[in-house]
Structures are given as structure tokens and as C-alpha cells.
Amino acid sequence: MTETLWSLFYIAIYPGMFFLIAYGLFCQWFDRKLYAQMQNRRGPGLFQPLADLVKLLSKEIVIPKNVTEVRMFKILPYIAIAAVTTAALMIPFESAGSVVNFQGDLIAVLYILTIPTVTFFLIGWSSQSPYSAIGSMRVLTQLFAYEVPLMLAMLAPAVLAGSWNTSDISLFYASRPLLMLVNVIGLGVSLVALQGKLERVPFDIPHAETEIVGGVFTEYSGRLYGFIKLAIDMEMVVVAALINAVFLGGSLGLSGVLGFALFIIKTLCIVFVLALIKSLMARVRIEQMLAFCWKYLAPLSILQIIISIVMRSIVWQGL
Amino acid sequence: MPKITVPLGPQHPALKEPGSFLLCLEGEQIVDATLRLGYNHRGVEKAAESRNYIQAMYLIERVCGICSHAHATAYVMNVEELAGADVPKRAKAIRVIIGELERLHSHLLWLGVAAHEIGFDTLFMYSWRDREMVMDALETISGNRVHYSMNTPGGVRRDITAEQVKTVLAKVEALERRIKYYIDLATQEPTVIARTKGVGVLPKDEAVKRCAAGPLARASGVARDVRKDDPYLLYGELDFKLITSDACDVFGRLYVRAFEMLESCKILKQVLNWLPEGAISVKIPVKLPPGQAVNRYEAPRGEDVHYLKSDGGLNPARVKVRAPTLANFTSVDYMLKGDQLADAAIIIAAIDPCFSCTDRATIVTPAGTGIMSxxxxxxxxxxxxxxxxxxxxxxxxx
Amino acid sequence: MMFKKTKEEILKENLETGLKGKVTDITIRRANRVYSMCKGEDVWDITKYMMEKLGFDYLCTITGADCGETINILYHWGHKDGTLFTLEAVTPAAKSELKTITDLIPGAVYYERELVDLLGVNVTGLPQGNRYPLPDDFPQGQHPLRKSWDAAKYIKDSEDREAAVRKIQEDNACRK
Known part of the structure; x- marks a missing residue:
């Protein structure tokens, strides 16, 4: 009985839905505020993202007549949210341990985190509008560009730590902080690839508003659109937590309130870097993005893996 | 590969005004483009025929928000030519000042819009922040930010005081530093270069064949600028360079506009430091002798052509306005073909389209009440x- | 004492000799402004000659003016040396017809469409395309820039039409 209650707590409150929504909205505000300040604007108030969400939730849902799979059209945003929440349960947040903990959960998280992207593709496909169709094509093309460098870069720390478990990896780096420096290239690659995953400038190609209006989300409205936005915000938190656990040593051995504070500070730093990249560049074209990812990011991530293997097998043989 | 037809407009986030571009896509590549204009046709030319020369001037000024001074000046030059008036030099100088400030304001606006089209919102916000300096300068002189209403047949309506000259000069100098920063930024930032180089190519011979005007023509290596070719106002006596580029693409248009802003600052400093003394207007009769006049004015977006015909009555017999966007519009479908969908917005934006000037001209009636005479x-x-x-x-x- | 001829005078001479009287009433109004008249059917030939022999490459615009008995179409040509040459072609108002010059200079296409829409000039050989600048549902045979066009009548007609359409729509809605 207590176990069931605890599971419900994990899924619904922390680190599940409630925390992800609350912190996701906060991160959205933080990101928007930073972006605005960098552009010499005032930026939104603290509760603006919440107000946006509440407003969207209260709006009418309009489904275009030519959508054939209405049920799929309605259910897709929830699948995205579910996938993100599931991934969150496998990542350590404030302490070293995650809720669901098994050898190889790093791979599982990376796979589960592609589900939102695939739902976005399906969202565009089921919308039956030219803008969404082009948006979906771009989502898939972009997926193939950033996913490989991102995965490879994430695997490098695991190779060095000798474990496929996110908790083990974060504990490994927490006890040997200097070793984090080995993965600097991988960290850079993943931060850039993340801009593609989260569809932000310079890789916001799938919903470039001046070209294809709302991209895959063009036909969405009301509650459904609100949940899509929410899924993206939650994804940002989960991804930041994953970077924190894999590259930055997680909670550094702390737990409880201190560990939580450390987690917040570190994820906000990651959001800051993401906002900085966003404000510094123009949007690139899809074929430029492909070229960039395969020409620079992929070789760099392979280089990172080689460095990790060399460190692991030659320099750090004692481990 | 299956073809998709994507409508860009009449209502679209990339367009600030209605215009329709029906793009036929193969994957991401544009294979065909169908254009449709006229959503903003307001019948200004017809309406001008039922107003007298002064009323028509205020109407013509409202053809466009951004180049209001350009249209009004071109029209007023026609009226003055028909009346045979000798406009005082000081009035001409004031017209040049407003005209060049307007060019700065238009080009900075364009820079922001273009940056937004390629997803560079930071540059958009920065350039529009600095555009406020020009707007303030215009407000200092005329009291208005957009419709300056400085012109009147025979001269200008307001004089510039020595204090205003000082304020405007300070603003122009501050602006010049910012423009230099933007030139560095636009020519060095890799993503901007990646998005503009080799995009929307319009070779020189096509530009000539399609009668391109203004920065579009100049970026294709056609040295066409009314201020140099057919000097009006004081431009014959001023020292400035004609900026051209042989790049023939969007980057060239960016380059031309950016350096033109520096030239505008140069012109402004010359005129402000040397303002001729004297009256600011002469009287012009209400009725003009029969005749016709045609004048050109280099507006920020290109050449405005105005034609005026008088039959000796109170009202003009025919007013014709040719806005630069119409001249440049023929080139758009050529530039779109073969490029990527992602570039469509910046290609269209690169001619700095202003559909409301292009379409001009309707008769507005509050529903059901008929025409108010x-x-x-x-x-x-x-x-x-x-x-x-x-x-x-x-x-x-x- | 010999005076050097101005560029406007040279242009006038070229037009007179080269086109053998097709261009009439050539007047030099001021520096850079030359005006002239011709017949509607000669426009294409004159344009070809001007572009090939006299170096005119820039058509500034085409203005159409309703002069009562006639509709005059004014071609404003810009030259590299700054001359603005206006060629005024006279066509009868009852049957105003012109041959397109878009085969010589493609940039003229929107100006010619404007003549078709606003003045009812029949421009033959104009390439296929959307109309400009009037909307697609604007009634055929109405040309707002004709002096005889009555705006008040047009507005009343279109309001009647809209009311009729609205009535049909409402009827249909009731039937459902």
C-alpha cells in the first residue's frame, strides 16, 4: 500500500508531473526573461508562462475538417507529456538516486526523449495542412541531424565512468570532479544539439514562423496546444537535468535541500547557456543545419568518445 | 517527388501587409511562384481627382507610412513645376533633411524586418531600438513620428531652429556609430552570411530587363539613383557616394542599404551644418495653369515616379503614383524560383516591399451611410x- | 559662334530622323524633361527603336489618363544620362487598344495590367496572370479611373449584391 502511494507521489508530484510543470514554467520564464534582457527588452513577469498556459487551457479546441485521424490528433500532445515524465523518473534530480534505476537507463532515457520529437512529426502529419506537412518533414530531417551527435556525446561520459546507469555516472564524477574536464567537448556538442532537440534558434527550423507559420503546430489550438507547449517546457527541464547528471556530476554527493538548491542552480546555468546561444544567432536553413551537424558535431562527438576510451584504457587503467 | 503548394499570404507572419505568393514546392525547393497584389488598393489616384491641390497633397502623403515625405515631395515638386514657382533654398534644404532622416528610418526598419525574417530577433530588437533615435529627430523637427506633413506647395510648413539643428546633429552622430556597429555585425556574423549570400540572385541583365529600382537595382550592379542621375532639391550640390554592389543577392542588398545609411548621415551633416538663410515658402496659386509634369524622387525603397496633369481647374485632372515596390515586384518571381522555401521570406523582404504604396488608392464609406462629400x-x-x-x-x- | 547641342536636342533630332514622323510634338520642357506624342499603334515600333538605338533601358512607369474623347497612355522612360522622356500615345476612348511591350521589356507587365483594370485599355498580347490591382470579383467592364465611372453607383450596386449574397446564405442556413 505505502509503496503504491510512494509510486503515485513520484509520478504525480516529485519528480513527476507537478514538479516538472512548475519548474518547466519557471524555466520558460527564466529563458524568456534572459532572452529579453539580452535584446534590451523588459521581458515577461514571473507568472506570465502560467497565465499563458491557463489561458490556452480555457480556450476552445478547433479541429480542422480535413483531419482524418481525429483521435490521434487529440491524443498526441498527451503522449509527448507522458514520454517526458517517464524520462524524468530515470534521471537523478536532487540526490544521487533516481526513481527508476537500472543498468542501461541512460540509453533508455535517450530513446524515450526522442518520443516527443516523433509525436511532433505525427502531429504535423495528422494536421493535413501544407505548413504542418513541411514542418513534419523538417522535424524528421532535423531529428536525423542532431540525434546522432547528441547520443554519441552523451555516451562518452558513460564510457569513462564505466557504467550505463545515470546515477552511477553522476556519482563517479562527483567523487572525481577533475575528470569532468575530459568531457568538455561532449558538453559543448550536447548543448548545441539540444537547441535542435528543443527546436530553438538557430535550429527552430520546424516552426520557423516567417516561413511556415506555426510549423507542425499550425492547426493546434486551445488545450491541445497548451499541452504541446507544456511538453516542450518540461522537456527542457528533463534535458537540463540529464546534462547535469551525465556531464556535471549531478548533485555532487549532496542530497536533501542542499542537493535540491544545487540542482536548481546548475539547471538554470544550463538554461542560461541555451538562452545565450538563442540570442546570438540567426536561424539557419535545414540543409545548413544538416551539414553543420554531420560535418562538425558528429566528428567532435566521435573525437570525444575516442578521448574517453583512451583515458579509460590507458591513462586511468587503475579504475 | 510530390509537389506541395504553400500559400505565403495574403495573411502570413512573414508579411507585414497583405500580398499573396503561391509557392509550388518540391521538397524544400521552390519550383514555381504565382504572385497576386492589390489587396490594399484604396483608390488614392481616383480620390485625388476630387480634391484640390493642397488636399490632394495630404492624401498623397498617406499613400505610405514609411515614405510619406517621399510621396508628398514628389507630388509637390510637380505642383511647383506646373505653377512655375521658385522654391527657396532653405525649404529645399529642409526637405533634404527630412528625406534623409526618412531614409535612415526606413533602412533601419528594413534591417530589423530582414533580421526577423531570418530568425535573428536580437538584431531586430537592436535596430528598432536605435531607429527610435531617428524617430525622435523627426519628431523634434516636425512634431510627428511618421506623417511629418512638412511639405506645402511652394515650400515647407515649419522652419528649423538652431537648437533643433544641434539636437538632430547629436542624434545623427550617435546613430552613425551604431550603424558602423551593424555593418560589422552583418558582414561578420556567420549565420547572417550563411542566410544571405547566394540567396535570391538577380543578375544585372535581369535587373535591367525587369526595370528594378532603388537598392535592389544597385545591389545588382545597376548604378541607378535619381539623386545622382536627375538631381532634384539640393542633391546636385551635395557630396555623397552612390553605393552599388555586384553581389546580386540578398547580402548585396544588405550591404547597399547599410552603407547608404552612412551616406545619409554624411548628407545630413553637410546640410545641417550649412543651412541656407531665407524664407521657407513662396505662395502658389490655387488654380494651376494647364499642363503636365513628371518628377522622380529617390525614396528609401527606390524611385517614386509622380505624374500630374492639370486642366486649369481647381482639382488635378490626373495624379499618377508609381511606388518603388511595383517596379521591383516583377523581379520577385524570378528571384524566388529555384531557391529554398526557407529563403522565400527574406527574398521578398529584401526588396523592402510596401504593398500599401504599391496598391495605393478606395473610397471609404462608413457602412450604410453612403458617401460623405x-x-x-x-x-x-x-x-x-x-x-x-x-x-x-x-x-x-x- | 557654335553652340554645343544639349542631350535633349540630340534626342529630339534622333527621334525625328530615326522614326520618320511617327513621334510628333517633341517638346523640351526643361533640362531632363522631353515630352512627345504618337499614335497608339506605333508604340511598339517606337519602343523597339528607342531601346535598340537610343539606349533607353528603364521604363519608369506607364500612366493612363482619360481625356474625354481619347485615352492617352504615357510611357515614362528613364535614360542613364538622366533624361526623362515621356511618350504620349493617343487612343480613342471608345476602342482603346494597344500592343503589349512586355516582350521588349518584361518590367512593364504590372503597369500594363493596371491600364487594363483601371482604364479599360485593351492591351493585346499581355502574358497570362492574375489581374492587378482590382479584386478578382470586381465586376467586368467597370474601370474606376474613367471619368464617367460613378463611384456612388458602384458602391450601391456592390452593397445590393452583398445583401443578396447574405440573404442566400441565411436562407441556406435556415434550410439546414
Whole structure:
């Protein structure tokens, strides 16, 4: 009985839905505020993202007549949210341990985190509008560009730590902080690839508003659109937590309130870097993005893996 | 590969005004483009025929928000030519000042819009922040940010004081530093270069064949600038360079506009430091002798052509406005073909389209009340102000 | 004492000799402004000659003016040396017809469409395409820039039409 209650707590409150929504909205505000300040604007108030969400939730849902799979059209945003929440349960947040903990959960998280992207593709496909169709094509093309460098870069720390478990990896780096420096290239690659995953400038190609209006989300409205936005915000938190656990040593051995504070500070730093990249560049074209990812990011991530293997097998043989 | 037809407009986030571009896509590549204009046709030319020369000037000024001074000046130059008036030099100098400030304001606006089209919102916000300096300068001189209403047949309506000259000069100098920063930024930032180089190519011979005007022509290596070719106002006596580029693409258009802003600052400094003394306007008769005049004016977006025909009556017999966007529009479908969908927005933006000037001209009626004639409108205005305690019925209107 | 001829005078001479009287009433109004008249059917030939022999490459715009008996179409040509040459072609108002010059200078296409829409000039050989600048549902045979066009009548007609359409729509809605 207590176990069931605890599971419900994990899924619904922390680190599940409630925390992800609350912190996701906060991160959205933080990101928007930073972006605005960098552009010499005032930026939104603290509760603006919440107000946006509440407003969207209260709006009418309009489904275009030519959508054939209405049920799929309605259910897709929830699948995205579910996938993100599931991934969150496998990542350590404030302490070293995650809720669901098994050898190889790093791979599982990376796979589960592609589900939102695939739902976005399906969202565009089921919308039956030219803008969404082009948006979906771009989502898939972009997926193939950033996913490989991102995965490879994430695997490098695991190779060095000798474990496929996110908790083990974060504990490994927490006890040997200097070793984090080995993965600097991988960290850079993943931060850039993340801009593609989260569809932000310079890789916001799938919903470039001046070209294809709302991209895959063009036909969405009301509650459904609100949940899509929410899924993206939650994804940002989960991804930041994953970077924190894999590259930055997680909670550094702390737990409880201190560990939580450390987690917040570190994820906000990651959001800051993401906002900085966003404000510094123009949007690139899809074929430029492909070229960039395969020409620079992929070789760099392979280089990172080689460095990790060399460190692991030659320099750090004692481990 | 299956073809998709994507409508870009009449309502679209990339367009600030309605215009329709039906793009036929193969994957991401544009294979065909169908253009449709006319959503903003307001019938200004027809409406001008039922107004006298001064009223028509205010109407013509409202053809466009951004180049209001350009249209009004081109029209007024026609009126003055028909009346045979000798406009005082000081009035001409003031017109040049407003005209060049307007060019700065338009080009900075364009820079922001273009940056937004390629997803560079930071540059967009920065350039629009600095554009406020120009707007302030224009407000200092004319009291308005957009419709300056400085012109009147025979000269200008307001003089510039020595204090205003000082304020405007300081703003121009501050602006010049910012423009230099933008030039560095636009020519060095890799993503901007990646998005503009080799995009929307318009070779020189095509530009000539399609009668391109303004920065579009100059970026394709056609040295066409009315200020140099057919100098009007004081431009014959001023020292400035004609900026051209052989790049023939969007980057060239960016380059031309950026350096033109520096030239505008140079012109402004010359004129402001050397303002001729004297009257600011001469009187012009209400009725003009029969005849016709055609004048060109280098507006920020290219060449405005105005034609005026008088039959000796109170109202003009024919007013023709050719805005630069119409001249450049023929080139758009050529530039779109073969490029990527992602570039469509910046290609269209690169001619700095202004559909409301292009379409000009309708007769506005409040639904159901029919047309309000000029007389009705005036009596309505007199009634309106009587309630506020001002009596305008004594004011003589021809 | 010999005076050097101005560029406007040279242009006038070229037009007179080269086109053998097709261009009439050539007047030099001021520096850079030359005006002239011709017949509607000669426009294409004159344009070809001007572009090939006299170096005119820039058509500034085409203005159409309703002059009562006639509709005059004014071609404003810009030259590299700054001359603005206006060629005024006279066509009868009842049957105003012109041959397109878009095969010589493609940039003229929108100006010619404007003539078709606003003045009812029949421009033959104009390439296929959308109309400009009037909307697609604007009634055929109405040309707002003709002096005889009555705006008040047009507005009343279109309001009647809209009311009729609205009535049909409402009827249909009731039937459902």
C-alpha cells in the first residue's frame, strides 16, 4: 500500500508531473526573461508562462475538417507529456538516486526523449495542412541531424565512468570532479544539439514562423496546444537535468535541500547557456543545419568518445 | 517527388501587409511562384481627382507610412513645376533633411524586418531600438513620428531652429556609430552570411530587363539613383557616394542599404551644418495653369515616379503614383524560383516591399451611410468643434 | 559662334530622323524633361527603336489618363544620362487598344495590367496572370479611373449584391 502511494507521489508530484510543470514554467520564464534582457527588452513577469498556459487551457479546441485521424490528433500532445515524465523518473534530480534505476537507463532515457520529437512529426502529419506537412518533414530531417551527435556525446561520459546507469555516472564524477574536464567537448556538442532537440534558434527550423507559420503546430489550438507547449517546457527541464547528471556530476554527493538548491542552480546555468546561444544567432536553413551537424558535431562527438576510451584504457587503467 | 503548394499570404507572419505568393514546392525547393497584389488598393489616384491641390497633397502623403515625405515631395515638386514657382533654398534644404532622416528610418526598419525574417530577433530588437533615435529627430523637427506633413506647395510648413539643428546633429552622430556597429555585425556574423549570400540572385541583365529600382537595382550592379542621375532639391550640390554592389543577392542588398545609411548621415551633416538663410515658402496659386509634369524622387525603397496633369481647374485632372515596390515586384518571381522555401521570406523582404504604396488608392464609406462629400465632412467638422467651443465656420476654404 | 547641342536636342533630332514622323510634338520642357506624342499603334515600333538605338533601358512607369474623347497612355522612360522622356500615345476612348511591350521589356507587365483594370485599355498580347490591382470579383467592364465611372453607383450596386449574397446564405442556413 505505502509503496503504491510512494509510486503515485513520484509520478504525480516529485519528480513527476507537478514538479516538472512548475519548474518547466519557471524555466520558460527564466529563458524568456534572459532572452529579453539580452535584446534590451523588459521581458515577461514571473507568472506570465502560467497565465499563458491557463489561458490556452480555457480556450476552445478547433479541429480542422480535413483531419482524418481525429483521435490521434487529440491524443498526441498527451503522449509527448507522458514520454517526458517517464524520462524524468530515470534521471537523478536532487540526490544521487533516481526513481527508476537500472543498468542501461541512460540509453533508455535517450530513446524515450526522442518520443516527443516523433509525436511532433505525427502531429504535423495528422494536421493535413501544407505548413504542418513541411514542418513534419523538417522535424524528421532535423531529428536525423542532431540525434546522432547528441547520443554519441552523451555516451562518452558513460564510457569513462564505466557504467550505463545515470546515477552511477553522476556519482563517479562527483567523487572525481577533475575528470569532468575530459568531457568538455561532449558538453559543448550536447548543448548545441539540444537547441535542435528543443527546436530553438538557430535550429527552430520546424516552426520557423516567417516561413511556415506555426510549423507542425499550425492547426493546434486551445488545450491541445497548451499541452504541446507544456511538453516542450518540461522537456527542457528533463534535458537540463540529464546534462547535469551525465556531464556535471549531478548533485555532487549532496542530497536533501542542499542537493535540491544545487540542482536548481546548475539547471538554470544550463538554461542560461541555451538562452545565450538563442540570442546570438540567426536561424539557419535545414540543409545548413544538416551539414553543420554531420560535418562538425558528429566528428567532435566521435573525437570525444575516442578521448574517453583512451583515458579509460590507458591513462586511468587503475579504475 | 510530390509537389506541395504553400500559400505565403495574403495573411502570413512573414508579411507585414497583405500580398499573396503561391509557392509550388518540391521538397524544400521552390519550383514555381504565382504572385497576386492589390489587396490594399484604396483608390488614392481616383480620390485625388476630387480634391484640390493642397488636399490632394495630404492624401498623397498617406499613400505610405514609411515614405510619406517621399510621396508628398514628389507630388509637390510637380505642383511647383506646373505653377512655375521658385522654391527657396532653405525649404529645399529642409526637405533634404527630412528625406534623409526618412531614409535612415526606413533602412533601419528594413534591417530589423530582414533580421526577423531570418530568425535573428536580437538584431531586430537592436535596430528598432536605435531607429527610435531617428524617430525622435523627426519628431523634434516636425512634431510627428511618421506623417511629418512638412511639405506645402511652394515650400515647407515649419522652419528649423538652431537648437533643433544641434539636437538632430547629436542624434545623427550617435546613430552613425551604431550603424558602423551593424555593418560589422552583418558582414561578420556567420549565420547572417550563411542566410544571405547566394540567396535570391538577380543578375544585372535581369535587373535591367525587369526595370528594378532603388537598392535592389544597385545591389545588382545597376548604378541607378535619381539623386545622382536627375538631381532634384539640393542633391546636385551635395557630396555623397552612390553605393552599388555586384553581389546580386540578398547580402548585396544588405550591404547597399547599410552603407547608404552612412551616406545619409554624411548628407545630413553637410546640410545641417550649412543651412541656407531665407524664407521657407513662396505662395502658389490655387488654380494651376494647364499642363503636365513628371518628377522622380529617390525614396528609401527606390524611385517614386509622380505624374500630374492639370486642366486649369481647381482639382488635378490626373495624379499618377508609381511606388518603388511595383517596379521591383516583377523581379520577385524570378528571384524566388529555384531557391529554398526557407529563403522565400527574406527574398521578398529584401526588396523592402510596401504593398500599401504599391496598391495605393478606395473610397471609404462608413457602412450604410453612403458617401460623405467634402462639404458634408466640413460641416460635420465645424459641428464637432463647435461642441468643444471652437468656431471654424469663418475659416475660408476654397 | 557654335553652340554645343544639349542631350535633349540630340534626342529630339534622333527621334525625328530615326522614326520618320511617327513621334510628333517633341517638346523640351526643361533640362531632363522631353515630352512627345504618337499614335497608339506605333508604340511598339517606337519602343523597339528607342531601346535598340537610343539606349533607353528603364521604363519608369506607364500612366493612363482619360481625356474625354481619347485615352492617352504615357510611357515614362528613364535614360542613364538622366533624361526623362515621356511618350504620349493617343487612343480613342471608345476602342482603346494597344500592343503589349512586355516582350521588349518584361518590367512593364504590372503597369500594363493596371491600364487594363483601371482604364479599360485593351492591351493585346499581355502574358497570362492574375489581374492587378482590382479584386478578382470586381465586376467586368467597370474601370474606376474613367471619368464617367460613378463611384456612388458602384458602391450601391456592390452593397445590393452583398445583401443578396447574405440573404442566400441565411436562407441556406435556415434550410439546414
Amino acid at each position: 467634402w462639404r458634408d465632412m466640413r460641416s460635420h467638422g465645424i459641428e464637432f468643434y463647435k461642441k468643444k467651443g471652437i468656431d471654424f465656420s469663418k475659416v475660408k476654404v476654397f
